[in-house]
Amino acid sequence: MQDLDELYQLILERKNNPEKGSYTDYLFTKGLDKILKKVGEEATEVVVAAKNPSDPDFILEVADLAYHVEVLMAQRGITPDQIKQELASREGKKSITKDRKQIKEW
Numbered sequence: 001m002q003d004l005d006e007l008y009q010l011i012l013e014r015k016n017n018p019e020k021g022s023y024t025d026y027l028f029t030k031g032l033d034k035i036l037k038k039v040g041e042e043a044t045e046v047v048v049a050a051k052n053p054s055d056p057d058f059i060l061e062v063a064d065l066a067y068h069v070e071v072l073m074a075q076r077g078i079t080p081d082q083i084k085q086e087l088a089s090r091e092g093k094k095s096i097t098k099d100r101k102q103i104k105e106w
């Protein structure tokens, strides 16, 4: 059983200690453009799968996207805790539009 935090830790481990034959290592070696391309591709595959009736296919594509987004986060040095903090800060708020405007003004 692997949750998103554990997967992120494994991705970080691959980033810090490259392992031959590892797909994660392959992505980090190729660099940001390749990672961004994969995130875009996987996002499109989620959209297409969402339109089809197969739940297993949709789940598979969401898992692929989650993995590639975590690789992107690791590449940018952003942790799951930072995402959780952002989500927690939204709890109980009627609108997050004002906060977004403030972030853009920074």
Ligand SMILES: N=c1c2ncn([C@@H]3O[C@H](COP(=O)(O)OP(=O)(O)OP(=O)(O)O)[C@@H](O)[C@H]3O)c2ncn1[C@@H]1O[C@H](COP(=O)(O)O)[C@@H](O)[C@H]1O
Pocket: 002, 007, 010, 014, 021, 022, 023, 024, 025, 038, 063, 064, 067, 068
């Ligand atoms: N969750 C994933 C995961 N999801 C998707 N993928 C890989 O993402 C690729 C997506 O398939 P595509 O057909 O789109 O891409 P491709 O043709 O293989 O390769 P590209 O040249 O297009 O990038 C596949 O090769 C999958 O194996 C993943 N690879 C690794 N993980 C996790 O990362 C861990 C570490 O993996 P390694 O780094 O390979 O040891 C694994 O134990 C898994 O838990």
